[in-house]
Amino acid sequence: MGWNAPMTEQEKDELLKRLESSVTALLDSVSVCSAGGGPGVTRLLYTKEWLEAQRAVAAKMTEIGLIAEYDDTGNLFGILPGEHSQQPSVITGSHIDTVVDGGKYDGAYGIAAGLAALEYLKETYGRPKRSLEVVSLCEEEGSRFPIAYWGSGSIAGERSFEDIQGLTDGEGVSFAAAMRECGFGLGRHREPARKNIGSFVELHIEQGGVLEYEGLPVGVVDAIVGQRRFNVTVNGKANHAGTTPMPMRRDALEGAGAMITMLREEAIRLGAPLVATVGRLQVSPNVPNVVPGKAEFTVDVRHSEPERLEAFCSWFTEAFRQAAESRGLEIVCLEWLREEPALMDEKLKGDIAAACGEMGIPFRRMVSGAGHDAQMLSRICPAAMLFVPSRGGVSHSPEEYTSPRGLALGVLVLARLLYRLGYEEDHAS
Amino acid sequence: MGWNAPMTEQEKDELLKRLESSVTALLDSVSVCSAGGGPGVTRLLYTKEWLEAQRAVAAKMTEIGLIAEYDDTGNLFGILPGEHSQQPSVITGSHIDTVVDGGKYDGAYGIAAGLAALEYLKETYGRPKRSLEVVSLCEEEGSRFPIAYWGSGSIAGERSFEDIQGLTDGEGVSFAAAMRECGFGLGRHREPARKNIGSFVELHIEQGGVLEYEGLPVGVVDAIVGQRRFNVTVNGKANHAGTTPMPMRRDALEGAGAMITMLREEAIRLGAPLVATVGRLQVSPNVPNVVPGKAEFTVDVRHSEPERLEAFCSWFTEAFRQAAESRGLEIVCLEWLREEPALMDEKLKGDIAAACGEMGIPFRRMVSGAGHDAQMLSRICPAAMLFVPSRGGVSHSPEEYTSPRGLALGVLVLARLLYRLGYEEDHAS
Numbered sequence: 001m002g003w004n005a006p007m008t009e010q011e012k013d014e015l016l017k018r019l020e021s022s023v024t025a026l027l028d029s030v031s032v033c034s035a036g037g038g039p040g041v042t043r044l045l046y047t048k049e050w051l052e053a054q055r056a057v058a059a060k061m062t063e064i065g066l067i068a069e070y071d072d073t074g075n076l077f078g079i080l081p082g083e084h085s086q087q088p089s090v091i092t093g094s095h096i097d098t099v100v101d102g103g104k105y106d107g108a109y110g111i112a113a114g115l116a117a118l119e120y121l122k123e124t125y126g127r128p129k130r131s132l133e134v135v136s137l138c139e140e141e142g143s144r145f146p147i148a149y150w151g152s153g154s155i156a157g158e159r160s161f162e163d164i165q166g167l168t169d170g171e172g173v174s175f176a177a178a179m180r181e182c183g184f185g186l187g188r189h190r191e192p193a194r195k196n197i198g199s200f201v202e203l204h205i206e207q208g209g210v211l212e213y214e215g216l217p218v219g220v221v222d223a224i225v226g227q228r229r230f231n232v233t234v235n236g237k238a239n240h241a242g243t244t245p246m247p248m249r250r251d252a253l254e255g256a257g258a259m260i261t262m263l264r265e266e267a268i269r270l271g272a273p274l275v276a277t278v279g280r281l282q283v284s285p286n287v288p289n290v291v292p293g294k295a296e297f298t299v300d301v302r303h304s305e306p307e308r309l310e311a312f313c314s315w316f317t318e319a320f321r322q323a324a325e326s327r328g329l330e331i332v333c334l335e336w337l338r339e340e341p342a343l344m345d346e347k348l349k350g351d352i353a354a355a356c357g358e359m360g361i362p363f364r365r366m367v368s369g370a371g372h373d374a375q376m377l378s379r380i381c382p383a384a385m386l387f388v389p390s391r392g393g394v395s396h397s398p399e400e401y402t403s404p405r406g407l408a409l410g411v412l413v414l415a416r417l418l419y420r421l422g423y424e425e426d427h428a429s
Numbered sequence: 430m431g432w433n434a435p436m437t438e439q440e441k442d443e444l445l446k447r448l449e450s451s452v453t454a455l456l457d458s459v460s461v462c463s464a465g466g467g468p469g470v471t472r473l474l475y476t477k478e479w480l481e482a483q484r485a486v487a488a489k490m491t492e493i494g495l496i497a498e499y500d501d502t503g504n505l506f507g508i509l510p511g512e513h514s515q516q517p518s519v520i521t522g523s524h525i526d527t528v529v530d531g532g533k534y535d536g537a538y539g540i541a542a543g544l545a546a547l548e549y550l551k552e553t554y555g556r557p558k559r560s561l562e563v564v565s566l567c568e569e570e571g572s573r574f575p576i577a578y579w580g581s582g583s584i585a586g587e588r589s590f591e592d593i594q595g596l597t598d599g600e601g602v603s604f605a606a607a608m609r610e611c612g613f614g615l616g617r618h619r620e621p622a623r624k625n626i627g628s629f630v631e632l633h634i635e636q637g638g639v640l641e642y643e644g645l646p647v648g649v650v651d652a653i654v655g656q657r658r659f660n661v662t663v664n665g666k667a668n669h670a671g672t673t674p675m676p677m678r679r680d681a682l683e684g685a686g687a688m689i690t691m692l693r694e695e696a697i698r699l700g701a702p703l704v705a706t707v708g709r710l711q712v713s714p715n716v717p718n719v720v721p722g723k724a725e726f727t728v729d730v731r732h733s734e735p736e737r738l739e740a741f742c743s744w745f746t747e748a749f750r751q752a753a754e755s756r757g758l759e760i761v762c763l764e765w766l767r768e769e770p771a772l773m774d775e776k777l778k779g780d781i782a783a784a785c786g787e788m789g790i791p792f793r794r795m796v797s798g799a800g801h802d803a804q805m806l807s808r809i810c811p812a813a814m815l816f817v818p819s820r821g822g823v824s825h826s827p828e829e830y831t832s833p834r835g836l837a838l839g840v841l842v843l844a845r846l847l848y849r850l851g852y853e854e855d856h857a858s
Contacts, residue, residue, distance in 0.1 A: 292708060
C-alpha cells in the first residue's frame with residue numbers, strides 16, 4: 001500500500017504532529033552539543049562538540065535502522081539500502097557545523113528533517129526501491145578554518161586534502177591535526193568523492209524574511225545566487241577640517257558615501273534577485289577634525305543569472321570610477337571572491353511542486369541569496385533545495401527560530417518527495 | 430629716527446634676510462626639543478621636551494635683553510618694558526606645544542617670529558613707549574590631556590586650576606603631577622589671569638592652502654570660525670547580505686552615505702567660509718556579508734557667523750532626520766562641542782593692513798577655519814591674527830613647511846605692526 005491516496009486533514013495533522021515531535025527532539029539532541037560562552041550554538045569543525053553532535057546523529061541513524069558510515073572528512077551518511085542497490089542513491093541532508101554563537105536550525109535542521117522523514121518512510125513503507133541516505137555534512141560555514149563547503153565540496157570533488165595543507169585556526173591549530181584528533185583523515189574511512197548520487201535534496205531554513213512576509217510555509221529554490229566580492233579603495237587627501245575650503249577637498253569618505261548610495265539605487269531599480277551590499281567600511285585617519293584621506297569598503301553582489309551579475313559588476317566599477325574622477329579621487333576595485341550561480345534541477349523542482357500539491361501545502365519559487373551545500377552537489381548530480389520560514393529573517397544568531405509546525409511542514413514535503421524518488425517505480429534516475 | 434621713511438627694495442631685502450636668519454635659527458633651536466619616535470615634532474605639555482623648549486625660548490629672551498617670566502601654568506613671557514609702564518602691554522606669540530608627530534611651525538613660528546621682531550626693534554629703536562611682550566603659551570593643542578587652550582585660556586580667565594582636577598594623560602599620569610614635575614602649579618610663579626593687555630597679535634601658519642593657491646604671502650584674519658561638533662548614530666537592522674531583498678533592508682551605512690553626500694552638496698552650495706566634515710565613521714557589525722545595522726559618525730561644522738552656523742546645523746539635523754525616516758532608520762544627533770566664532774579687532778586689522786601697505790606686501794582678508802589662542806585672548810582684549818602660507822595646506826604633520834622667505838615676510842609685517850603699536854605715540858590704547 002503506497003503513499004498515493006490523498007490524506008484526510010486528520011491524517012495529515014497526525015502525521016505533522018509526529019514529524020514535529022521527532023524533528024524537534026532530534027534538533028534538541030544536537031543543539032546541546034555546543035561550546036559554552038554565548039547564548040547561541042557554537043559547533044565548529046573537528047571540535048569536541050562537533051564530534052559529540054556527529055555521534056548523536058550516528059546513534060539516531062543506527063536506532064532507526066540506517067547504516068551509519070563516515071567518509072575520510074567526517075561526513076556522516078545514514079543509509080537505507082534500496083532493492084536496486086546498483087542504482088544511484090537519493091541523498092538528503094545538510095551541514096552539522098555552525099557559526100560562532102549561531103542558531104540551532106542552520107544546517108542541523110536539514111539533517112534532523114532527513115532522519116525524521118526516513119524514520120517515517122521506513123516504518124510505514126519498508127525498504128525503498130532505491131537507496132535513501134541522510135548525510136550530516138561535516139562543514140559548510142568556514143567558521144573555524146579559512147575554507148568553506150569542506151564537506152559537500154569533498155563529495156563533489158571540489159575540495160581535496162591538498163586544499164587543507166597548511167591551514168590553521170585562529171589559535172594556530174592545524175586543520176590536519178584537528179581532523180586527525182577526531183579520527184578523520186585520508187584512508188581512515190572511505191574516500192569522500194562520490195559518483196553514485198541520483199539526486200540531492202537539501203532542506204534548510206530560509207535565513208531571509210520573504211516566506212514569513214508572504215505567509216508561505218515552503219520555498220522551492222530555483223537557483224543559488226552567484227556571488228562576487230570586491231575590496232574598493234578610495235584615496236583622496238587627508239586635510240584639516242577647518243582650513244580646507246569645500247571645493248579644495250578630496251574627501252575619500254564623501255566619495256565612498258556617494259558610491260554606496262548609487263549602488264543601492266541601481267540595485268533597487270534593477271530589482272530582485274539582485275542584491276548589492278557594502279558591509280564593511282574603514283576610514284583613515286578616522287578622526288572628527290580631519291577630512292578623510294582614505295576609505296576602504298567591500299562590495300558584495302549576488303544574482304542568480306551570471307550575465308546580469310557580470311553586468312551589474314561592470315556597471316558599478318565604471319560608475320565608481322566616474323564618481324571618483326569627478327571628485328579628484330583615486331580608486332582601485334579588486335575582486336576577491338567569485339562564485340558562479342548554481343541552478344537547481346528542473347525535474348526535481350517539479351517533483352517538489354508535485355509533493356507540495358499532494359500535501360496541500362502552498363509554496364513559492366525563490367532564489368537563495370545565501371550559499372548552500374546544494375550548490376556543490378549540483379555540480380555532480382541533480383540537486384534541489386527547500387526552504388522553511390525564518391522568524392524575522394534572522395539567522396547566524398541565537399535568535400534564529402522556526403516554529404515546530406513550520407519545521408514539520410518542511411519535513412512532510414521532504415518525506416513525500418523522498419517517497420516519490422525512492423519508492424515509486426517510475427522515478428529511477 | 431623712527432620706522433616711517435619708506436625702505437628701499439635693497440633695505441627691505443637686507444632686513445628680510447636678517448629676519449629669515451633669526452627666525453629659522455630660533456625655530457630650529459626649538460624643533461630639536463622633540464620626543465623621538467616619529468619623523469615629526471612631538472612636544473606635549475609638561476614633558477621633558479616641552480620644558481627644554483621653554484628653557485631654550487627663555488634663554489633667547491634673556492639673550493636679546495627681555496625679562497623672562499613664567500606664570501603658574503608655564504606660560505613664558507619675554508618682556509621689553511616700555512617708557513609708560515602703567516599702560517597695557519602689546520603682546521605677540523603663540524603656543525609651544527605640538528600634536529603628536531606634528532610639524533615645526535605650528536605654534537612655534539609665532540613665538541620665534543615675536544622674538545625675531547622684538548630683537549630687531551630693540552636693537553634698532555631701543556626702548557618702546559609701551560611694553561612689548563612675546564609669549565610662549567604652554568598649551569593649545571589638547572594632545573596630551575583632554576583640555577585645549579590651557580595657556581591662553583588661563584590668561585583670559587577661560588580656564589582655571591579647577592578645570593584640570595582629575596585629568597590624566599593616556600598613560601594615567603595626572604595633569605597636576607606632570608605640571609608640578611616641571612615646576613609649575615598654583616603659587617609657583619604668578620597668577621596666569623591678566624587684565625593689562627592692550628592688544629594681542631598672533632602670527633601663525635595658515636594650515637590651509639588658500640594663500641599658496643592665490644600666491645599671497647600674508648593673510649589677515651577677520652574671524653576665527655565657530656565650531657560645532659556632533660555624533661550622529663544611525664540605527665537600522667543588521668541582516669544577511671544574500672537573503673535580504675533590497676526593499677526589505679534598513680541599511681544604516683547606506684543611510685549614513687546619503688547623509689554625508691547631502692552635507693557636502695549643501696555646504697558647497699552655501700559656499701565659504703562654511704565647511705562641514707564627516708571625519709570619523711564606524712560601522713557595525715562591519716563584515717562584508719552583513720547589511721550594516723548601525724553607523725556612527727561625527728559632523729564638524731564651522732562658520733564665522735553664528736547665525737549661519739546655527740542655520741546650517743538646524744538644516745542638516747532636519748535633513749538627516751528625513752533621510753533616516755524615508756529609509757526606516759532611527760537617528761540620534763548629539764552635539765558635543767560648541768565654540769562661538771571670535772571676531773578679530775577692526776582697528777588692529779586696519780593697523781596690519783597699514784603695515785602691509787607700508788612694506789609693500791600684498792595680503793588678503795580671510796577666515797581662520799582652525800581654532801587659535803587668539804580666540805581666547807579676543808575675549809579680554811583687542812586681538813588679531815596674521816597667517817603665512819603653508820605648503821600644500823598641510824599641518825599637524827612632519828610635511829608642514831613654509832619657506833624661510835615666507836616666514837620672514839610674516840615677521841616683517843609683525844615687526845612693523847609692533848613698532849606701530851609699541852613705539853608710535855598715537856597708538857596708546
